[in-house]
Amino acid sequence: MNxxxxxxxxxxxxxxxxxxxxxIYRDQFDAAALESWVRDAGPVAPLLFILIYAxxxxxxxxxxxxxxxxxxxxxxxxxxxxxxxxATLGATLAFLIARYLAADWVTNKTGGRVKxxxxxxxxxxxxxxxxxxxxxxxxxxxxNYALGLTRLxxxxxxxxxxxxxxxxxxxxxxxxxxxxxxxAGGEGMIRxxxxxxxxLAVVAFLPRLIGSLRRGPMIDIAEFRQRLDTVKNLLVLDxxxxxxxxxxxxxxxxxxxxxxxDLQQRMEEIGNYLEQPVAIICRTxxxxxxxxxxxxxxxFADVHIVRGGMTRWIAAGLPVIR
Numbered sequence: 001m002n003x004x005x006x007x008x009x010x011x012x013x014x015x016x017x018x019x020x021x022x023x024i025y026r027d028q029f030d031a032a033a034l035e036s037w038v039r040d041a042g043p044v045a046p047l048l049f050i051l052i053y054a055x056x057x058x059x060x061x062x063x064x065x066x067x068x069x070x071x072x073x074x075x076x077x078x079x080x081x082x083x084x085x086x087a088t089l090g091a092t093l094a095f096l097i098a099r100y101l102a103a104d105w106v107t108n109k110t111g112g113r114v115k116x117x118x119x120x121x122x123x124x125x126x127x128x129x130x131x132x133x134x135x136x137x138x139x140x141x142x143x144n145y146a147l148g149l150t151r152l153x154x155x156x157x158x159x160x161x162x163x164x165x166x167x168x169x170x171x172x173x174x175x176x177x178x179x180x181x182x183x184a185g186g187e188g189m190i191r192x193x194x195x196x197x198x199x200l201a202v203v204a205f206l207p208r209l210i211g212s213l214r215r216g217p218m219i220d221i222a223e224f225r226q227r228l229d230t231v232k233n234l235l236v237l238d239x240x241x242x243x244x245x246x247x248x249x250x251x252x253x254x255x256x257x258x259x260x261x262d263l264q265q266r267m268e269e270i271g272n273y274l275e276q277p278v279a280i281i282c283r284t285x286x287x288x289x290x291x292x293x294x295x296x297x298x299x300f301a302d303v304h305i306v307r308g309g310m311t312r313w314i315a316a317g318l319p320v321i322r
């Protein structure tokens with residue numbers, strides 16, 4: 001066994017032990033204990049807080065507790081800076097650990113749909129990181145390790161993580177600050193609490209906003225027909241029920257049928273189209289809009305809705321299979 005492999009095994013076992021202990025004793029990791037540690041640190045309190053945040057991120061401890069505590073301890077401005085710095089540092093450490101431990105093994109061993117998904121993430125690069133930071137598809141701590149298994153550039157990962165976590169960091173830090181002011185009965189308490197709630201509402205709305213920005217515009221039947229003839233690797237996704245797909249209206253020859261009700265559970269079946277164009281069609285376009293939102297939230301980069309769906313396709317006298 002060479003030294004490099006031995007070091008990886010030792011690091012993995014050490015990380016596994018540390019995560020296990022952190023999970024076992026996570027009940028002792030609360031805002032009161034954290035504030036006590038930081039307040040007793042004196043001038044080095046900000047540095048200690050950042051290091052605790054980074055370590056907690058690596059060990060799968062809840063970041064929400066830290067973010068709220070950062071706002072309560074340091075205020076909205078410095079608290080946001082310290083929270084964002086700690087979260088970015090922790091995310092980077094987890095990324096590097098995963099890359100050192102298993103990235104080569106994943107590259108050599110994975111294939112099929114998993115390989116296609118990884119290639120899709122790598123193809124989109126920093127844009128994928130930006131999207132998942134703004135729209136949290138997966139748990140933050142787990143995602144840091146998962147992205148380390150890809151060949152994303154480290155600098156792109158760090159910059160996208162830092163920049164696109166900023167809206168959430170501002171909102172939750174201010175919530176922690178407003179909570180402290182509410183408890184202390186500070187001046188302008190109601191205004192601060194309302195502002196905190198408004199910031200949270202903005203962050204909650206981001207998934208739909210980003211999803212709509214990533215989703216391409218509707219395309220009419222003429223443009224759709226042209227794309228069928230000219231665009232390579234175009235996925236035609238029919239999201240009607242199985243009965244409608246084979247029923248009176250029929251379906252387009254190359255269409256893949258996944259009912260919108262089953263789309264989330266069957267997303268892996270079309271995972272190789274993560275970076276490929278997707279045209280969604282249904283009876284009209286109502287179900288297509290819901291499906292498009294699900295796809296964009298799952299990271300699909302080029303999603304379009306066929307305006308009028310099969311109803312307009314048939315009205316145009318175009319061929320169907322029944």
